[in-house]
Amino acid sequence: MRSWQKLAARPDSAMGRFLVQREHIGARRNADLAVASAARVRDVEALMASVFATSQDGILIVGADNLVAVANAAADALIGRPWLAAGDCRIERLIPDIDLATRDGRYREGLLAHADGRALPIEYAVTSVCGEDSTNHVIVLRDISERKRHEGTLRHQATHDPLTGLPNRTLLTETVEARLAAADGAGSRFALLLLDLDRFKEINDTLGHDIGDDLLCRLADRLRLQDPQFGFVSRLGGDEFALLIDPVPDQQTAQQVAEALAARIEEPFMLRDLSLGVEASIGVALFPDHAGSMKDLLRCADVAMYEAKQRRTRFATYDSHVDRNSIRHLTLTGELKRAVEDNEMRLEYQPKLCLAGFRPFTAEALLRWHHPTLGKVSPTEFIPQAEQTGLIGALTINTLGTAIRQMADWEKRGLAMSVAVNLSAQVIHDRNLPKMVDDLLCQHALAPGRLTLELTESAIMHDPEGALQVAHEVAEIGVRLSIDDFGTGYSSLAYLSRLPVRELKIDRSFVSRMLGSPTDATIVRSTIDLAHSLGMEVVGEGIDQIEILHRLVALGCDYGQGFLIARPTVPTELSRVVLDAVRRAHREWGIGTGGDAPDVRALQATAAAELIRAAAAAVGE
Ligand code: C2E
Ligand code: CA
Ligand code: CA
Numbered sequence: 001m002r003s004w005q006k007l008a009a010r011p012d013s014a015m016g017r018f019l020v021q022r023e024h025i026g027a028r029r030n031a032d033l034a035v036a037s038a039a040r041v042r043d044v045e046a047l048m049a050s051v052f053a054t055s056q057d058g059i060l061i062v063g064a065d066n067l068v069a070v071a072n073a074a075a076d077a078l079i080g081r082p083w084l085a086a087g088d089c090r091i092e093r094l095i096p097d098i099d100l101a102t103r104d105g106r107y108r109e110g111l112l113a114h115a116d117g118r119a120l121p122i123e124y125a126v127t128s129v130c131g132e133d134s135t136n137h138v139i140v141l142r143d144i145s146e147r148k149r150h151e152g153t154l155r156h157q158a159t160h161d162p163l164t165g166l167p168n169r170t171l172l173t174e175t176v177e178a179r180l181a182a183a184d185g186a187g188s189r190f191a192l193l194l195l196d197l198d199r200f201k202e203i204n205d206t207l208g209h210d211i212g213d214d215l216l217c218r219l220a221d222r223l224r225l226q227d228p229q230f231g232f233v234s235r236l237g238g239d240e241f242a243l244l245i246d247p248v249p250d251q252q253t254a255q256q257v258a259e260a261l262a263a264r265i266e267e268p269f270m271l272r273d274l275s276l277g278v279e280a281s282i283g284v285a286l287f288p289d290h291a292g293s294m295k296d297l298l299r300c301a302d303v304a305m306y307e308a309k310q311r312r313t314r315f316a317t318y319d320s321h322v323d324r325n326s327i328r329h330l331t332l333t334g335e336l337k338r339a340v341e342d343n344e345m346r347l348e349y350q351p352k353l354c355l356a357g358f359r360p361f362t363a364e365a366l367l368r369w370h371h372p373t374l375g376k377v378s379p380t381e382f383i384p385q386a387e388q389t390g391l392i393g394a395l396t397i398n399t400l401g402t403a404i405r406q407m408a409d410w411e412k413r414g415l416a417m418s419v420a421v422n423l424s425a426q427v428i429h430d431r432n433l434p435k436m437v438d439d440l441l442c443q444h445a446l447a448p449g450r451l452t453l454e455l456t457e458s459a460i461m462h463d464p465e466g467a468l469q470v471a472h473e474v475a476e477i478g479v480r481l482s483i484d485d486f487g488t489g490y491s492s493l494a495y496l497s498r499l500p501v502r503e504l505k506i507d508r509s510f511v512s513r514m515l516g517s518p519t520d521a522t523i524v525r526s527t528i529d530l531a532h533s534l535g536m537e538v539v540g541e542g543i544d545q546i547e548i549l550h551r552l553v554a555l556g557c558d559y560g561q562g563f564l565i566a567r568p569t570v571p572t573e574l575s576r577v578v579l580d581a582v583r584r585a586h587r588e589w590g591i592g593t594g595g596d597a598p599d600v601r602a603l604q605a606t607a608a609a610e611l612i613r614a615a616a617a618a619v620g621e
Pocket of ligand 1 (some may be wrong): 350356365366367378379380383399421422423424484485508540541543544561562563564
């Protein structure tokens, strides 16, 4: 006990007397106050009633029987009618999910049954007030529909693509993951389709981004609106879309949907007076057949899509065998730089022959990668990677150097063969190209007209004005320019006529189909006429049947190239391969001059010399 407490305990002490006195005064004052308080209590009650009545928050008082006893005006407004007029009613009818046991005063979200039948989003807090023999619940509630709307807008923005309004990758992932969680390991089958437009970049570059955007929106409409079988459609970015088809009974059905989808996309789009035909590649992956997680499903669909693009089959279903190829693809990408440095690249040459007299004309240099363990790798496998990784520049400089040196070497051996080299987009936009080509030709004292540079339409359309500039500089030197794969791009005739092009190569897809398809036959015939009227020469590539060769000769096509005439071959074999073709053409196909022409006799001599050289080398070994 402290010292003052001890003092107070003794009434005779000064402190004790003081405390007793203070108690008397307190009692008297309390009696006075009681009178004043009665008036104050009435005021306070009125004030509280007024607070209750005018509160911005709705307040409901619920009795122990769960019936609403009182509601304030704000609550009536939220409910949409005066509560008391509704007769007695249980609180659960008003707020179905309410749990009156949670009387902690914390706000929770819920729905209020509005008089007009709507479910109004609210937040509410429950507290309890204990009376003498019962407990009342006080529920304070607020309308949060505005906030919910705002949250909804934000969520929509986070889960949808602003351009097309389609769900985005986030929402697709959520949807698939929810589906996977519900499937719980087993469950029914569903399919994920990944769709990528072919050469969309070219459309953007050539026709402008506005048209590109329009095209994406129109495509989204086609996918979204017309066909419930296309299921949940989302845009993953760029020209990549994904579709969730759920459920799907089997692989065949998923493929049918992919086929219908491809057909739907191929119907021409009318965009600002422009009829635009586009194609897509679609990859199909199935749950649970191919993968069990969203990440793996996407990867499988991606592998399948890549396969469809490579094989130009419009759609492909995931195949683990192909997946091993895609591992090979990754390996190759990783090793490309080393391969260029270690000179694992070789050139093969495929002749383009003059169809009128079946005379040798040019050999196209085609890259081959001799991989130490994988063997010969096709350029269709590694050129796209070289382009993406920026290695294409170095690779092309090597190729140009090798091909021009080869031409000089053939020349020494009596074979007057020109060469053609393929150029990628990045290379044709390289301002150093003209000088480099000029230097190489001068170094070997070769006429510039002996070199042809082949460019695809899509490579040029990467940057049409830049390409025009470099193309003119190259042409001024005297080098021939050729448009490769003609007919597959989106370049305009107006633009092409500004290019100093000497040759058009009709894409082999048209040539190979020209016997069976009247449309392709017309394309081939009109390309030949068009080229001639513009003063250009024409090459038919991909000739692999004698009937096609005859048809092209009849149409006045200037040059022919294809497996029928000769396959790409190593430089030392070229003279023999060409000689073979010239002889066959004369004897079997009734074209050309046989052995009389001076260039054919020269060819014969070179081929013989090459044979002797090869034999000597073999003996030397
Ligand atoms: P491309 O320039 O259109 O070359 C013609 C391709 O068609 C060659 O394939 C050739 O072997 C093939 N071919 C020729 N005749 C026939 C035929 O009768 N039937 C069929 N089915 N195919 C035929 P390859 O050598 O695999 O080259 C593929 C593509 O790789 C080339 O297409 C070219 O775009 C690219 N490429 C090759 N070498 C180079 C290069 O040095 N630089 C660049 N940038 N691209 C290259
Ligand atoms: Ca070519
Ligand atoms: Ca070609």
